[in-house]
Each structure stands twice: as C-alpha cells, then as structure tokens.
Amino acid sequence: MAKKPKGSQNTAQGKGGAEKQPGRLKQIGMVAKVVHQQSPRSIPLAVTAAVIILAVFIGIGVWTGSWILWPLTGLPVAFLVGFIIFTRSAQRVQYKMLDGRLGAGMAILDNMRGNWVVEPGVAANKQMDVVHRVVGRPGVVLVGEGDPNRLKGLIAGEKKRVSRVAYDTPIYDFKVGNGEDQVPVSKLQRTLVKLPRNLDKAGTAELNYRLKALPSKMQMPKGPMPKGAKMPRGMRGQMGG
Numbered sequence: 001m002a003k004k005p006k007g008s009q010n011t012a013q014g015k016g017g018a019e020k021q022p023g024r025l026k027q028i029g030m031v032a033k034v035v036h037q038q039s040p041r042s043i044p045l046a047v048t049a050a051v052i053i054l055a056v057f058i059g060i061g062v063w064t065g066s067w068i069l070w071p072l073t074g075l076p077v078a079f080l081v082g083f084i085i086f087t088r089s090a091q092r093v094q095y096k097m098l099d100g101r102l103g104a105g106m107a108i109l110d111n112m113r114g115n116w117v118v119e120p121g122v123a124a125n126k127q128m129d130v131v132h133r134v135v136g137r138p139g140v141v142l143v144g145e146g147d148p149n150r151l152k153g154l155i156a157g158e159k160k161r162v163s164r165v166a167y168d169t170p171i172y173d174f175k176v177g178n179g180e181d182q183v184p185v186s187k188l189q190r191t192l193v194k195l196p197r198n199l200d201k202a203g204t205a206e207l208n209y210r211l212k213a214l215p216s217k218m219q220m221p222k223g224p225m226p227k228g229a230k231m232p233r234g235m236r237g238q239m240g241g
Contacts, residue, residue, distance in 0.1 A: 106143075115136055127147065140166055140211075
C-alpha cells in the first residue's frame with residue numbers, strides 16, 4: 001500500500017483530531033473582513049489616523065533635527081491609535097450584528113473581563129425568554145432576554161431563589177432590549193461595570209460558593225441563536241410555562 005504524503009493530513013486539526021484554533025493574525029484578518037463588509041469606512045479611518053499621527057512625529061523630527069528618535073517614537077503611537085479605532089469599530093459591528101438575536105446578551109456577558117462569573121440560562125420558559133446570572137463585585141446581577149412582561153415573573157422567581165443564599169447581598173436585574181426600561185446590547189457591559197462594588201474578592205468567592213449549592217434548572221447554549229430558532233425537545237420539558 002502506498003504511503004500517504006506528509007501534507008495529506010488536514011492541517012486544521014491538531015493532536016487527537018481536535019480542531020486547531022486560527023492564529024492571532026488570521027483572527028484579526030477575519031475580523032477585519034467582517035468590519036469592512038459591515039462598515040467600509042472604519043478601516044480607512046483607522047489607517048488615516050495612524051498615518052497622520054506618524055506624519056506629525058516625522059515633522060517634529062525634521063523640525064528638531066532628530067530624524068531617528070521622533071519617527072521611531074511615533075510609529076508605535078500611530079499603530080496603537082489606529083488599532084484602538086479599529087477595535088472600537090469592530091465592537092460596534094459586533095453589537096449591530098447581535099442586536100435583536102436570542103442570546104446576544106449572553107454573548108456580551110461571556111466576554112466580560114474581570115472577576116465576573118456568568119451562569120447562562122438559570123431560568124427560562126417555553127417562549128424562550130431566559131435569565132442569566134452574573135456574580136461580581138457588585139453582588140448578583142440577573143440579565144433577562146426576551147419579552148419584558150414575561151421576564152418580570154422569571155426574574156422575580158430567580159430573585160427569590162437567589163435570595164435564599166445571597167442574604168443581604170444586593171441583587172440587580174436588567175432586561176436586554178431597545179425598549180423602555182431595557183438596556184441595549186451595546187450598553188450592557190458598560191452598565192454592569194458601573195455598578196457599585198459592594199463585595200471584595202473574598203466575599204465574591206464566598207457568594208459564588210453558596211450559589212453553586214442551588215440546584216440548576218437548565219443550561220442554555222452559549223452565544224446568540226438565530227432568529228426563529230426552536231428550543232430542542234429535551235429542553236422544553238425542563239422549562240416552566
């Protein structure tokens with residue numbers, strides 16, 4: 001039997017057949033492609049800002065006679081400014097693409113940095129309204145996605161359940177959406193970060209330990225789901241009406 005050439009195996013797979021994650025540069029390229037499709041002016045704006053800043057530093061170098069120092073100093077500064085503009089554009093595109101999709105709030109929560117512990121889908125119903133639980137320095141935060149009227153009962157029930165072990169820890173709640181008394185997806189992370197810090201690290205860890213003792217109701221898949229998606233049959237029986 002003829003031996004297979006070395007390059008015949010799928011290079012996208014790592015050891016054990018696991019799919020290999022794309023490199024950092026490839027990830028940036030993929031993001032840049034999406035940003036360019038959704039917002040064609042964003043990348044040229046970032047490049048233009050970087051070029052202008054670099055030109056200013058070169059001009060200062062010509063004026064002062066420091067031909068090497070100022071351009072070398074301006075190069076990383078120009079790159080940083082351009083990259084910041086690019087990342088902010090990518091974030092706006094992400095919010096735009098997530099807006100109105102089931103699980104959009106969870107996608108934002110799952111990417112939050114810092115001492116946050118996120119439990120997706122701690123409460124839900126047959127209409128696919130869902131409540132996520134977030135624990136951090138502010139205390140407990142319940143984030144609801146779905147119909148605002150139906151979410152009232154779900155959030156109230158989860159508040160009652162959490163209060164059994166949270167004691168006097170503050171419990172906040174928000175509904176994701178663009179209507180009255182709702183928080184847009186683009187402002188969800190900022191809203192949580194601005195909450196007062198009521199617990200220290202030890203208190204947060206202790207609260208998480210107590211919350212883990214609560215029996216789990218269900219588990220929702222991470223990330224946004226497409227519009228019109230139906231709940232799997234096995235999960236429907238675990239939900240309340």
